Amino acid sequence: MTLHKTAADCAQGLPGAELDHPFGEDWEIFKVRGKVFLLMTEVPGRPVVILKSDPGEALALREGNSHITPGYHMNKKHWITLEDGAGIDKKLVRELVTESYRLVVDHLPKAEQPVDPHTCSGGTGASR
Structure with missing residues (x-):
């Protein structure tokens, strides 16, 4: 599994998701309606994915996985960082990317939500 590829493939399939590079080419940022839900970079040579x-x-x-830590350069309570390792598989990465997206969409005004965050699943939710 390539952590960044798995996360990016999932994010790109989510309604209204857009890739941006506001911090330079070393950071890939996925947003929905201008709000960040996924950040990817390398932290001393290790690929990491940062999610709400x-x-x-x-x-x-x-507590359950040493490869999941508090959000790198983010609010430690509301963000997590994933890195490759035992227990970090494609299914988990896709679930966590989708959940991060849902959390962000849920806080958008209803008129701006590209999908109903309560029914969206892995980029297959119906667009509004």
Whole structure:
């Protein structure tokens, strides 16, 4: 599994998701309606994916996997960082990218939501 490719492939399939490079070519940022839901870069040569997460879920994920840590350069309560390692498979990466997207979409005004965040699943939700 390539962590960045798996995360990017999932993000690109989500309605309204757009790739941006506001911090230079070393950072790939995915946004929905201008709001960030996924960041990718390398931290001393290691690829990492940074995602929004429910605080309780983030804590449980960090406690259950040493390859999931607090969000790099982000709010440590609401963001997590993934890196390659045991327990980090394609299915988990896709689930966490989709959940990050849902959390962001859920806080957008209803008129700006590209999908209903409560029914969207892995980029296959119907567009509004």
